[in-house]
Amino acid sequence: MVMTIVEAQVARENWRALKEAYEAGTERLPSQLVETFLVHESPESTLWRIVGLWYSREALEEMRRSTGTPGAVKMFRAAGVEPTLSVFDVAAHAAGESWQFESEFIGH
Secondary structure, three states: OEEEEEEEEOOHHHHHHHHHHHHHHOOOOOOOEEEEEEEEOOOOOOEEEEEEEEOOHHHHHHHHHHOOOOHHHHHHHHOOOOOEEEEEEOOOOOOOOOOOOOOOOOOO
8 A cells, every 4th residue: 555645734714725625526536545534733733634545556656647636736726735745655554443434624
């Protein structure tokens, strides 16, 4: 597996635009993507990240070849910022038995 982290400092007045772009952009995910998260460092911080977990580096490269600008980059651009991208090989992974998540933006 491979993890991508796309991140940027987003001004508070653009948080809603980022969240809306993320929600719209994740209605249909690339088949090469296992899961994705929009994460925020803390209520006081302007640092936001979109974390993607991909089946493999080859799957990530396949997605990149088949699309123009990656979706996560477009999402940050909708919030008026230019993000940076990091790619990590996943060395190990574990998840709880009953892992379940519902998308809800509380407090932002």
